[in-house]
Amino acid sequence: MKKVFNRHQLTALFGFCLVISFLFSPSLRAQEEAAVAEAEQTEAAEAGGEGPCGPGDVAKGKQLFNQNCAACHALNRKMTGPALANAATRLIEEEGLDCDWIYSWIKNSPGMIASGDAYANRIYEEYNQAAMTAFPTLSDQDINDIIAYTEAPPPAPVAAATPAAGAGEEAGSGGVSNELLLGALALVFALLVMMLILVNQTLRRIAEANGVVLEREKAEKRLPIWKAFAQNQFLVLVTAILLLLSSAYFAYGWMMQVGVNQGYAPIQPIHYSHKIHAGDNKIECKYCHSSARVSKHSGIPSLNICMNCHKSIYEYKGNPEGPSAEDLANGYTNEFYTNEIKKLYKAVGWDEENQKYTGESQPVEWVRIHNLPDFAYFNHAQHVSVGNIECQTCHGPVEEMEIMYQYSPLTMGWCINCHRETNVQMEGNEYYDKIHQELAKKYGVEKVTAAQMGGLECGKCHY
Structure with missing residues (x-):
């Protein structure tokens, strides 16, 4: 007879499973400490700062920087203009300039160059004789706010809560890990299985004690189903007719789909997200596909069109609301999009460090998605410019497509x-x-x- 667990053994097993589930869940205390540390750093970053030219508001300076400076400057890397982290301190301590010079340069850089200022002309020559845009509307306090932001030290990285061995990431805002929930469900399932086994064994012992013999009924011998089917001539005839009609139907449907590529979504050599460009950033379709207005073809935009923006946009910082769960599941992270921008730079031969073209370009072999037969004539200009047909009429909700695909059957x-x-x-x-x-x-x-x-x-x- 099989051994049955007694009450004490079940209690010990339950305790053991509970301990294991807690060992494999992240520490809630470590999570709370990380959240407190992050909140303190955020508060410190948004607080006011003392720059070399006077006090300034870091939060306001960040907003002004993003509105006026971010198109050509970054804090820690060279773009169209120099990196601006601690720029005011460097100008004062290393170049011997003062705050009045900084104010004048930001408000009227072309005037500073025309006046013959030595350092202004040196910067002008270093950056391909392209004068910085003048910002006469910025007050001295606005400039102090921007300086306070560029001089503010970056927040120290918060040490992530170290989970126990085998633990995963946090499940959500509730503070309960996926492993803890799965462990609890597994424990409940195991207890239910154990209870069913115990009940089954108990009922069998009761039946044996009362002299009840549990035997399976012997299956009645029947004619094999294939023999019964073969002996029924009417059923064979009906089945043959149904098979012939079904085969004709599916053959016709298959032949009618020859050359129809609806839903075709090839992987491109450089990932291009219409969802980000046409959706989040509201870029008009005909900005990139400009020939659709005047030509039979919509045209594939040249990489120079991409570089109109991506000379300054060298990394993807993400949607302010954060990536969706679907994007994370597909691997569409900020790092992924930034790597695709690097592929673009490599294709056009763009030197990020020196902000110039190297002349070493590489062709990009885009995969065509929409492809009409050669005997069919279609003119984009006739539909777009004369007919005023929206692009979405034929191409679907392009602004929602992460990967472009053929929306209509054509x-x-x-x-x-x-x-x-x-x-x-x-x-x-x-x-x-x-x-x-x-x-x-x-x-x-x-x-x-x-x-x-x-x-x-x-x-x-x-x-």
């Missing part, structure tokens, strides 16, 4: 349905005045569709 039937349902915008277009009058009289309607304008003629798309 089949002939899909195009014909659009021509039948879309009214031609004739208001304010003198070219259509006479045509509109004749077609409105012919069809007896106020609005004329693209189909009524000849949008169903074969020669319009096939030539």
Whole structure:
């Protein structure tokens, strides 16, 4: 007979599982200490600071820096302009300048250069004879706030709470780890299984004590199902007909999908997020795909278009609300996007350190997504500029796509349905005045569709 756990053994097992679950959960006290330390650092960073030119508000200085300076300067790296961390202290202690010079330079740098100031002209020559933008609207106190921000030491890194061996990351804002929850669920499941085993054994012992013999009923011998099926001629005939019809249906559906690539989303050599550019940053589609206004093709933007912004945007700092759980699951972190920007720099031959092109560029082999057959004619300019069709009509919610994919089927039937349902915008277009009058009289309607304008003629798309 199998051994059954008694009450004391079950109590010991429960205690052991509880101890193990707590050992493998992160320390709540360590988490609280890390949160307190982070709050103290944040409070210290937002407090006022004493710069070399007077007191300033660090928080206000950060806001002013992001509004006026961040396009060309960073704190700890050279961009279009020099790094600004402790810049005021360096100018005063190493170059022998004073605060009045700093105020004048920020408010009117071209005037300082024109006046013949030695250091102003030295900076002008060093940075490719590009004068810094003048900021005459900034007051001396505003400049002191910016200086206080650039002179403020960066917050010390907070030591992360060290979890016990095998522990994972925190589950959320509640302070309870995933491991603790999983451990509790596993413990409950194990107890339920143990209780079922004990109940089963107890019932069997009771049945044996009362002389009840537990035996399985012998299965009745039946004809194998395949023999029964083969002997039923009507069932065989119906099944054959159903199989033939189903095969024809699926064969037709498969053949109708040849050349239809709806949902196609290839991986590109440089990851480009339409969600960030067109969605978060509100960049208009036709800024990058400018040829869609005047050409048959929308065009693939050159990398120089990318560098218009990415000369200054050298890293991705993320959405202020933080990455979503889906983005984290797919590996779309700030570091991931920053690495993609580095790929762009390598392709165009951009030297980050010296802020200039090296001339050593590399071609980027983009993978085409939307591809019409050669016998089908489509003109982007006709639809975008004349028809005023929005890009999302055919390409879907591009501003929500992390990876660009083919949204519409792009089949002939899909195009014909659009021509039948879309009214031609004739208001304010003198070219259509006479045509509109004749077609409105012919069809007896106020609005004329693209189909009524000849949008169903074969020669319009096939030539």
